[in-house]
Amino acid sequence: MSQINKLKILNDPIYGFITIPNPLLYDLIQHPYFQRLRRISQMGMSYLVYPGAHHTRFHHALGCMHMMQKAIEVLKFKEVQISKEEENALLIAILLHDIGHGPFSHAMEHSIVEGVSHEAISLLFMNRLNVEFDGQLSLAIKVFKGEYHRKFMLQLISSQLDMDRMDYLKRDSFYTGVAEGNINSDRLIQMLNVVDDVLVMEEKAIYSIEKFLMARRLMYWQAYLHKTSLVAELILTKTLKRAKELTLKGTELPSSKPLAFFMKNKIELPDFTDDVLDQFAQLDDYDIVSALKSWQTEDDFILSSLSKMIINRDLLKIKLSSEKFPKEMLHELTERFSKANGISAHDTEYFIFKGKIKNQAYSKDAEPIHILKKDKTIEDVVEASDQLNLKALSKPVTKYYICYPKQLLEN
Template sequence: MSSNQRFKLFSDPVHGFISVPKTVIMALIQTPEVQRLRRIRQLGVGHLVFPGAEHTRFNHALGAMALMQDALANLSEKGTPVSPDEQTAALAVALLHDVGHGAFSHTLEHQLIEDFSHEDMSRVLLTDLNERMDGTLETALDMFDDTYQRPFFHQLVSSQLDMDRLDYLRRDSFYTGVAEGEVGAQRLLKTMRVHPLSGGSDAEVMIEAKGIYAVENFLISRRLMYWQVYLHKTVLAGDELLRGILQRAQVHLEAGASPDWLRRGSHALLFFLDHNVHVDEIETPEVRNHYLQLDDTDVLFSLKQWMQGPDPVMADLCHRFINRVFLRVRFLSQRPSEARRAAWRTEVADWLVDEGLVARSEAEAAARHYLTLNVSRHTAYDDNEELIGILGRDGTARELSEMADTTTISDLTGFVEKPYVCFPKPVDLDLAPVLDD
């Protein structure tokens, strides 16, 4: 059988041609669960800030799988045995690691299901796919859960230097045009190895000493991408606005109201707004099926419907998102006192009344959709997680900070927190002395 019969090629602007074996991997790509990822933008509302960032979770899933192919090929060349079944399982996990993402990616992750993270749903969907495919994904499930007898496979999927991060940094840098996020993925893969080489139960993925600067560059790029893209103040403004819209919908539903204009929104979205769904319920068919019906299209459709409704506040909020009339985000040097917050709420409430959006009696309650206080938080290298190992030329394994420029690594370790306030641009909030200049 010729190679072009055994593989299907996908043309990817980041990695070039991606060869997908016509095995269970191609069958997985054809499933509704994976095809749904085409309808979920990788960067949530990021495309409203970076015009080129229209790429999807599907692009990223293929990219992570492609990098897994390269990683396994390099590790095999260096002497670590990888069986055909392990190869297939690892590719499947890389492909499916984000299959549980919801509409607008991370933006609504904690809005629709209580105590939820997308990994929880990825686990549920991976289990479902395994049952439909007669148990062919058992090894993939073990790798996902980190219960497989060779734990280095899990590290390739979920660690501080995994295929997921390598792809999304390079891909998001490419589509946003933020060059600082470019990482030397191939350099990292070429210097990656398993120690000990046999890849047994005690083996870990490490980077050879000659790749240490590529690791430092990767961590620096990650930090820059978070502050310049993922936590960009206008992205945060879009996130807060979208969450405010859903909160407004829940106000109507919690009041026992079920107006026809609200019900014109997506059935799948309204299911989660109308039910207090907890993460413990995601395995139930009703929750899972509604979740799989929900993507970016449902949210945008709902907003366009609600923009025509009789609630001036909801109409205004939806108009702002659809037409990109965002609220303002200002970073603060410290968290404001409760007295300062109360003063801000009063100012926003007064503005809502002056604009004719709400009656005085409802202004304070409506102000919470327009005024939010939050904290952006990130670390490039979390020393509380599994650390990155460096394998010296003498065969000695050490943690990254022991071998790298300790000043650089220490600067990248630990969380940086930036409090921020989001509010309407026409409102002149008194931010002194908490404004972060």
């Protein structure tokens, strides 16, 4: 067998060169499960708003691994004891943290797979890979599940200031061009420390943390919860639900084998056998786009209309408000659309619906961002900051939306 150099260097548009530190990480990246992430968009339907937002979960996972390498370097320099095994576990856990994402990132969780989170599927993939790699992922899985005694290790992977958030804010702001989302990740990482196995930020980082939290808030309103991205994702979810409804009633719809499998079967977490996981591992954005293109010409009015909306970016009208929309408004729109198109009130729910979105940059209920003060005391960032806006950032902001076809405006 030919000897492959597994210590590769990759060129990333944000960080420059990223190194793959050891052969095990190289083999994980080369695995088909991980390569699938090249075909899963990082920001779902946001490319319909920001044409540059075509980057993938593959990009993001490698960026997170790079951030983790830098964080480990900084902590070791500050004499935090991290063994080679722990270092490897951190790199593996962050590399694979998003491996369970389905097509277009979040739409699948609410339509094709019945309420199974991508985190749960990520864990299934990790367990499967652990068998394949003879138990070399055991410690990484322990860390990922929060079962390892060194608390700071989970905080680096999943907390209110983790490597995942640092990479996606920097990366998503770069690819969308939303400059407000850019953060100084280098400074944030340089300020990391560990006290009693808990992750802390040195007091000098306070302004960088404030900027990070503000950037997160602005990215949610300007990108992740942008009303056009939101309505496109809602339409995609409704399209997949409709396709599944028709399939379960016996309609044969054109779709790839893995997509057809999830259309024909009700899959919940206990149903995820190795065979089901293999089917899921074949699913990516291309299955969905290809299906949508075919479904445009289907006889079913709902399925063809919704598919055309996404393919041609001719979406439903969406209105946002800080107040709830009155039921009468929904009722009146439903009646008009139902009458105009000869469909039942139940079927109009695919076109006319309301809901709410929430944005909270910092949660006081979750594990706080700990600030290590000069006198060695530790304080929650909200208390340590002299900025009143940090207190405001920890309050959840709820907005209500209503979606309906544009032609109802014209009448």
